[in-house]
Amino acid sequence: MVLLGLLSHEPMSGYDLKASIEQTVGQFWRESYGQIYPALKALEAQGCVRGEDQLQGGRRRRVYTLLEAGRARLRGWLAEPPESTSVRNELLLKVFFGRMTAPDVIRGHLQASLQQARQAVGHTDATVAMLQAEGADDPQLPYWLLTLDLGRRVAEARAEWAQHALAVLHAQEETGS
Amino acid sequence: MVLLGLLSHEPMSGYDLKASIEQTVGQFWRESYGQIYPALKALEAQGCVRGEDQLQGGRRRRVYTLLEAGRARLRGWLAEPPESTSVRNELLLKVFFGRMTAPDVIRGHLQASLQQARQAVGHTDATVAMLQAEGADDPQLPYWLLTLDLGRRVAEARAEWAQHALAVLHAQEETGS
DNA sequence: TGCACCATGTAATTAGTTACATGATTAC
DNA sequence: GTAATCATGTAACTAATTACATGGTGCA
Structure with a gap:
């Protein structure tokens, strides 16, 4: 959901999303590459986002765009009552x-x-x-x-x-x- | 570690420990039976606690007592800097x-x-x-x-x-x- | 030439929850 | 008798981190 939320602002790659999470919601939310990349694949398979490979020289970047289905899913999630934060101090x-x-x-x-x-x-x-x-x-x-x-x-x-x-x-x- | 800490007060069973965690540190720490029982077995294998079966009628209770090795381990853990709380809100x-x-x-x-x-x-x-x-x-x-x-x-x-x-x-x- | 950073991904492992299975005791 | 609570455990599953593997770019 954090991926969908950030993609609602602008299309981004998995790498960008990681950096973006740290800069914006990093104070209360963290994700690792090990979760981001598989999650993007799953979201693409579900039709929530579209991924496109961009080639800059020999470097590949897969940029994801939020689709209407993803936007709807994000709105649905926003409407649900937030689950209790996992407490461990x-x-x-x-x-x-x-x-x-x-x-x-x-x-x-x-x-x-x-x-x-x-x-x-x-x-x-x-x-x-x-x-x-x-x-x-x-x-x-x-x-x-x-x-x-x-x-x-x-x-x-x-x-x-x-x-x-x-x-x-x-x-x-x-x-x- | 939370098990060792609570056992430092008095010997208890896994069931008691779960209730004790909820009553004392429940505001910032939670454990499930699925973690407590295996953890107690592991702590016993490591010599940190001793478990004894008590029979009250037909009901079995396995009461664990903190041993010196466990106390030492607890003190060692207390001296380490606390790890950053997992943040997810x-x-x-x-x-x-x-x-x-x-x-x-x-x-x-x-x-x-x-x-x-x-x-x-x-x-x-x-x-x-x-x-x-x-x-x-x-x-x-x-x-x-x-x-x-x-x-x-x-x-x-x-x-x-x-x-x-x-x-x-x-x-x-x-x-x- | 080598380091920092850009970039993507998988595999192994660990952590943690939930559901299930079992059975005794106590209080209504 | 039946529901709540005492009591212990395992299995399946989900979540999440960490390490590993790979390779390009830009710069000093």
């Missing part, structure tokens, strides 16, 4: 079992997580600024900004939590538990 | 491709998401209250509360974002885009 699991190890171990993970979260906030701000500067007319833009906004809010929440958690663990050690 | 993907469908479709998803987030906040608050009432001495408690606190912060961020997103989409329709 190794950091939280390690924090949960924190009493099994030295306090420094968990604090180290929290420090790293704090830095990551701050970087994510900064990166999101930069992306928002760039997008607003260059493509003020793109009809996709408001939706893209919304996804970035959630990313930013969650990253901020994580940063604040990491600071709070560090403070709690510090205080706990003081009182000699 | 279908709601955000649908919001991102929102321009491909009617505004009401996305608003419906956002409304549902808002309700879910509010429920999560309430559920977390209830759990925190319950934990603080019953087990003020448990050495695991502070760590557990920290994981709940992140869950709450993230749920609140999601709720606020959903409201914001609904407002944005509403305004956008007004201005006739």
Whole structure:
């Protein structure tokens, strides 16, 4: 579905799609070539996309175009209620079992997580600024900004939590538990 | 690792472990029987846990106890930097491709998401209250509360974002885009 | 000449869910 | 007696990553 969605913007190759996924929805969605190429073949067999080989010198590029059937399928999928996100957070699991190890171990993970979260906030701000500067007319833009906004809010929440958690663990050690 | 961690508290069966995972780390970690039972066998073969059959009437229960090798392995794992959480958020993907469908479709998803987030906040608050009432001495408690606190912060961020997103989409329709 | 990047694909492996099969116990 | 829950496991399937294999282009 992410392939159909991106192809609705412009025709692209599998390679382009991978790069495009990373640039646009990379914050909350990832795909590997091992899934993209077979999926494109399947979508072509189902009549959702059309693939055409382009030859530039000796280099072959197979560019896929979204067909009406694919557009319909994408709309159908968009209307379905989103499935619950697969939840797996190794950091939280390690924090949960924190009493099994030295306090420094968990604090180290929290420090790293704090830095990551701050970087994510900064990166999101930069992306928002760039997008607003260059493509003020793109009809996709408001939706893209919304996804970035959630990313930013969650990253901020994580940063604040990491600071709070560090403070709690510090205080706990003081009182000699 | 989640099995070793929970067994560090008390010996349990595979069935107990599944229930325990749901009650404690369920907000950010899930396992199915299809993984738990084979994993316990593997951990026993590696000497990390010891399994003993208990017979209560005609019902068999295989209770696993954490061994020193398992404890060491758990500590080793805790010291490793946590791997990046697998990110896949279908709601955000649908919001991102929102321009491909009617505004009401996305608003419906956002409304549902808002309700879910509010429920999560309430559920977390209830759990925190319950934990603080019953087990003020448990050495695991502070760590557990920290994981709940992140869950709450993230749920609140999601709720606020959903409201914001609904407002944005509403305004956008007004201005006739 | 060699490296980084463009470009496509397959195979092997691992991870994970779901469905199925079985049977005992407890509470209504 | 019958439904819910306790309890353990396997098999089939699906999803997903990683490694491998191949070869072209552009540039320093």
